Amino acid sequence: xxxxxxxGGLVQAGGSxxxxxxxxxxxxxxxxxxxxxxxxxxxxxxxSAITWSGPYTYYTDSVKGRFTISRDNTKNTVDxxxxxxxxxxxxxxxxxxxxxxxxxxxxxxxDYWGQGTQVTVSS
Numbered sequence: 871x872x873x874x875x876x877x878g879g880l881v882q883a884g885g886s887x888x889x890x891x892x893x894x895x896x897x898x899x900x901x902x903x904x905x906x907x908x909x910x911x912x913x914x915x916x917x918s919a920i921t922w923s924g925p926y927t928y929y930t931d932s933v934k935g936r937f938t939i940s941r942d943n944t945k946n947t948v949d950x951x952x953x954x955x956x957x958x959x960x961x962x963x964x965x966x967x968x969x970x971x972x973x974x975x976x977x978x979x980x981d982y983w984g985q986g987t988q989v990t991v992s993s
Contacts, residue, residue, distance in 0.1 A: 873984030875965045880990045886953045891965030893946040902968040903948040907961035916975040928973045955991045962986035
């Protein structure tokens, strides 16, 4: 499974960006898909995840109400709409796939990873 991430960039505080993760196979349609991020000098942290059934979504507290995760199983894609961005959202964002159908926040629970995309929010 290959995951290709797109959509990062530079935005002013309060602005919006949409990240997209495209998978090379329909297999991910039964996976939990997640987004993580890593800020400079910090460990990678969980941002959001979505199940294939439901679907059910989960967010870390710092992005609740601002970020929205969605998936399109017909296109094998998972998006992360990020609104009201803050400078502290600046990080490299990663897409990941978890073959077990359960929400997970630990990196070790995810089997496949996309390349990161830089999101920079200026104040």
